[in-house]
Amino acid sequence: MPRFAGKTHTAGHIFFYEEMVVIGAIFGTIFSVFYPFFQFYKWIGNSPVWETVYIILGQLFLCLYGFFAGIFVGCLALAIAEMLNSIPIFARRTKFRHGIGVVILFMALGKSVGSFIYFLKQLFVCGGM
Known part of the structure; x- marks a missing residue:
């Protein structure tokens, strides 16, 4: 957050x-956990006028x-790129000379395996095991 504020000169x-960010996280959590209470079309009714309004609003x-x-x-891509830029600095400070490429490779493989398991087990459907 501070980096973006610095880049846009809005510190x-x-x-x-x-x-x-906090309010968005709170509302997102409320809407995803208590979603049956936010189905407004069930409260108002199923008239053709409201159906058109819901389609337009949707x-x-x-x-x-999407925007x-x-x-x-x-922002996530920039954060990942920023993390990859910090790996050589970390390696230099800890005197870690050989194997930086291997570390980055295994980080990428770990992310890939995690994503593969996530979609293979369809954890996105129920949110967990």
């Missing part, structure tokens, strides 16, 4: 950024969500 708003929400999800993925 005075860093507490606002951090508060928005498309607008998906556009907005912010893209920003998140971009």
